[in-house]
Amino acid sequence: MPILIVHAKDEPLASYEPRVAEDAHELSPQAGDGDGVEVRAGGAVGCGPRCRWPRLGEVERDKLDGELLDSQLNDLLWWKARPPWGRGIRLTVRRDQAMRAEDVRRVLVIGSGTMGLQIALQAAMHGYHVVLHDTEPAALDAARRRLRGYGEAPLAAGLIDADRLERALASIECPADPVAAAADVDLVNESVPEDPVLKGRVLGQFNELCPQRAVFTTNTSTLLPSMFAAATGRPDRFAALHFHTPVWSSNVVDVMPHPGTSAQTIELLLAFAPRIGQIPIRLRKESFGYVFNALYTAINREALTLAANGIASVEDVDRAWIGIMKMPIGPFGMLDRVGLDTVWQITDYWARQTGDPQTRTNAGFIRSYVDRGRLGVKSGGGFYQYPNPAYEAPEFLASGAGT
Numbered sequence: 584m585p586i587l588i589v590h591a592k593d594e595p596l597a598s599y600e601p602r603v604a605e606d607a608h609e610l611s612p613q614a615g616d617g618d619g620v621e622v623r624a625g626g627a628v629g630c631g632p633r634c635r636w637p638r639l640g641e642v643e644r645d646k647l648d649g650e651l652l653d654s655q656l657n658d659l660l661w662w663k664a665r666p667p668w669g670r671g672i673r674l675t676v677r678r679d680q681a682m683r684a685e686d687v688r689r690v691l692v693i694g695s696g697t698m699g700l701q702i703a704l705q706a707a708m709h710g711y712h713v714v715l716h717d718t719e720p721a722a723l724d725a726a727r728r729r730l731r732g733y734g735e736a737p738l739a740a741g742l743i744d745a746d747r748l749e750r751a752l753a754s755i756e757c758p759a760d761p762v763a764a765a766a767d768v769d770l771v772n773e774s775v776p777e778d779p780v781l782k783g784r785v786l787g788q789f790n791e792l793c794p795q796r797a798v799f800t801t802n803t804s805t806l807l808p809s810m811f812a813a814a815t816g817r818p819d820r821f822a823a824l825h826f827h828t829p830v831w832s833s834n835v836v837d838v839m840p841h842p843g844t845s846a847q848t849i850e851l852l853l854a855f856a857p858r859i860g861q862i863p864i865r866l867r868k869e870s871f872g873y874v875f876n877a878l879y880t881a882i883n884r885e886a887l888t889l890a891a892n893g894i895a896s897v898e899d900v901d902r903a904w905i906g907i908m909k910m911p912i913g914p915f916g917m918l919d920r921v922g923l924d925t926v927w928q929i930t931d932y933w934a935r936q937t938g939d940p941q942t943r944t945n946a947g948f949i950r951s952y953v954d955r956g957r958l959g960v961k962s963g964g965g966f967y968q969y970p971n972p973a974y975e976a977p978e979f980l981a982s983g984a985g986t
Contacts, residue, residue, distance in 0.1 A: 682796050682820075682847075684854035687769040688712060691793070693785055694774035695719075695726045695757075697922045697961060698802055701830040702772055704733055707751035708743055708831070709859045715757045716764035718785075723757045729961075730755060737831040765792035770855065772824060774802040777929045782806070783814025790816030798848055800824035804876055805929050807869045809841035818843040824852055825873050826861070828920060836861040837873035886914035887930070888941055891948035897966045898973065906980055915966040916974050919959035923966075927953050 688711065692703040695717040707713045717723050734748045743751070758764045771793060775785055786799055799821040801808055812818040823839040838852045849865075856863035864874055872880050886904075889895045895903075901913025918926050927949040934943040952958075952965060959965035967973055
């Protein structure tokens with residue numbers, strides 16, 4: 584995709600005349616209106632990163648007070664700046680088919696559930712302009728309040744200070760309009776429920792709205808990106824970028840391509856992860872559950888099976904884990920943090936896909952909590968009551984058999 588690079592020139596504009604740029608012809612000889620031109624700032628005096636336009640024909644003239652003298656894509660274009668600048672700005676074209684990590688400035692997160700909110704906040708805390716979008720207006724209405732609530736955790740842990748948190752929250756916008764949400768984004772993270780048809784439909788919609796340069800990612804926990812890569816409309820610029828909760832402290836992210844993911848996309852994601860405080864884990868091929876989740880899912884299945892079949896109580900399963908592993912939380916406490924609605928959606932999906940009776944029983948067990956509004960930490964109650972869940976009490980291990 585051709586990219587217009589903006590440079591400032593100290594000499595007066597009058598000393599220049601528009602001319603054909605040899606480097607532009609060499610780098611982009613076939614450039615035309617359909618190539619999707621992007622304008623980027625490269626040291627333009629008085630301009631900076633505000634000078635970023637999605638298309639040459641859609642220059643937002645209110646960003647700079649001036650007029651274009653020449654609009655031919657393969658020419659040197661000059662911005663006739665009015666006083667007090669008195670300087671010209673050169674626009675040249677270079678051929679650069681792949682985004683790079685340093686090109687990413689604006690991140691779109693689709694889905695304002697637990698993971699979407701945490702990912703949005705994490706990117707904002709690291710200086711990115713974040714757009715958070717959800718198809719449910721009620722979810723967006725609650726997003727601001729929930730974002731601030733999530734921000735209290737890294738603040739209390741000393742990962743950020745109050746000023747940085749306020750700047751991060753101010754840099755997150757929550758438009759309900761998908762067109763507005765998609766405008767000028769560089770990287771998209773999809774965090775909608777675990778349904779490949781839904782994920783493909785959502786990403787396909789945004790393929791029509793987002794700039795062609797944008798790289799698409801999915802935060803799916805249990806699916807493979809190849810299940811809906813074609814539906815995204817840009818399979819070469821699509822891969823799984825899978826986060827763990829809480830994102831700021833469990834800061835490991837899986838980068839999992841599908842067979843059609845380009846090498847440039849993989850390298851971009853591996854380089855982008857540390858820029859938002861994440862440790863990238865590179866998967867060399869698709870595998871259900873990534874790395875940690877493959878282990879974690881097996882533990883959860885067995886924990887749910889023990890409770891759903893009446894073999895042991897929720898509390899005693901967690902006591903066994905905490906007492907032996909010397910961890911502060913057990914499997915059911917961790918599921919409360921994930922959100923039982925999410926856990927049910929995943930378990931129910933695989934129950935329907937596989938027809939496995941035990942998975943169906945486990946899904947029904949979780950559904951009994953969801954139907955009562957007990958969604959975990961976010962609703963104030965799940966397997967445990969929050970705040971101050973029973974497993975945090977010093978006497979939890981010694982309190983006897985669970986009910």
